[in-house]
Amino acid sequence: MDHALSSPGLGPGMFFLERGWLSANNVIFVDDDSAAIVDTGYCVHAEQTVTLVENSIGTRPLTRILNTHLHSDHCGGNAALQARWPHLQTWIAPGQLQHVRAWDPAALSYTPTGQECPRFHAEHVLEPGTEINLGQQRWQVHAAPGHDPHSIILFEPQQRTLISADALWENGFGVVFPEIEGEQAFAEVAATLDVIEALQPSLVLPGHGPRFSDVTQALAIARKRLHGFMESPLRHARYAAKVLLKYKLLEWQQLPLQQVQGWCVNTPYVGMLHERYFAAQSLENWLGTLIEELVSSKAAAVEQQDGVLVLCNR
Numbered sequence: 166m167d168h169a170l171s172s173p174g175l176g177p178g179m180f181f182l183e184r185g186w187l188s189a190n191n192v193i194f195v196d197d198d199s200a201a202i203v204d205t206g207y208c209v210h211a212e213q214t215v216t217l218v219e220n221s222i223g224t225r226p227l228t229r230i231l232n233t234h235l236h237s238d239h240c241g242g243n244a245a246l247q248a249r250w251p252h253l254q255t256w257i258a259p260g261q262l263q264h265v266r267a268w269d270p271a272a273l274s275y276t277p278t279g280q281e282c283p284r285f286h287a288e289h290v291l292e293p294g295t296e297i298n299l300g301q302q303r304w305q306v307h308a309a310p311g312h313d314p315h316s317i318i319l320f321e322p323q324q325r326t327l328i329s330a331d332a333l334w335e336n337g338f339g340v341v342f343p344e345i346e347g348e349q350a351f352a353e354v355a356a357t358l359d360v361i362e363a364l365q366p367s368l369v370l371p372g373h374g375p376r377f378s379d380v381t382q383a384l385a386i387a388r389k390r391l392h393g394f395m396e397s398p399l400r401h402a403r404y405a406a407k408v409l410l411k412y413k414l415l416e417w418q419q420l421p422l423q424q425v426q427g428w429c430v431n432t433p434y435v436g437m438l439h440e441r442y443f444a445a446q447s448l449e450n451w452l453g454t455l456i457e458e459l460v461s462s463k464a465a466a467v468e469q470q471d472g473v474l475v476l477c478n479r
Contacts, residue, residue, distance in 0.1 A: 176321070180195075181376055185210075186412075187210060189206060199229075200225045201299055204330070206239075208244075215245050218249075228252070230254075231257075231291060233316055233372065247286065254289060262287060276433065277433040304328075306318075307360055310353040310356075322364075326370065333357075333361055335375065336383070337387055340409075341394070369383065417476075419474065
């Protein structure tokens with residue numbers, strides 16, 4: 166491919182790839198002789214990610230990866246892309262470069278969440294307050310703590326396009342992971358929503374779900390959700406536990422209940438949530454309640470004969 170088009174409504178040579186919920190969405194930029202990608206999906210989709218990038222950039226080399234934060238669904242394709250294009254450079258949000266270089270899965274959240282991420286390398290940091298050229302546009306880097314203390318968002322002021330990662334979706338925002346560890350982070354979520362409002366984006370490319378332009382409505386939904394979590398941290402804890410389990414079920418598709426419970430027992434964040442918020446119940450009973458809630462919401466089903474938890478709408 167010698168000439169790149171773009172996704173409708175975006176700048177020249179800019180592509181928005183909406184992915185399934187195991188993988189974060191990707192934003193690809195191409196110019197005359199190089200290409201860049203923002204976020205790379207989950208590792209089980211890495212082969213698909215490489216193919217999508219190849220189809221988008223043609224014969225150009227991929228020269229840069231930018232990660233808005235280092236949760237496994239946003240950087241799980243880094244290693245595969247680095248293997249395909251060995252000379253590319255990787256830029257990550259500040260605060261974790263030393264953990265990437267030493268490869269510390271606990272500090273990088275992969276051990277606590279019970280998720281996987283193949284080892285990758287990183288060379289540069291996306292410093293808030295700076296700007297970076299992507300494709301034919303110049304993007305601002307803004308800090309966006311809350312969901313993750315190290316997260317950033319990217320904003321292009323000419324067309325007023327925002328790459329919001331998990332700071333803002335059309336119907337909410339990502340789990341506030343510092344709260345699982347006992348850190349007070351709901352105020353940081355609120356401050357990040359204020360930053361987004363002040364930027365006045367006309368189009369948002371979120372980390373999950375479709376792109377959207379009704380930013381006022383999305384902010385109202387997010388603030389209402391945040392207010393509910395602030396009034397009842399228990400509500401957020403229950404939501405976080407179900408998200409962790411549902412995400413893993415998306416990866417497994419189905420698994421015997423005994424192995425599901427074993428994963429929960431061995432996943433630190435699940436244990437933290439139980440100990441901090443649900444210790445009045447035994448761990449076994451609490452896990453049973455989580456599974457029942459997933460089943461009642463039709464997110465999963467239990468095949469009673471085999472004792473297997475199965476993802477619905479596979």
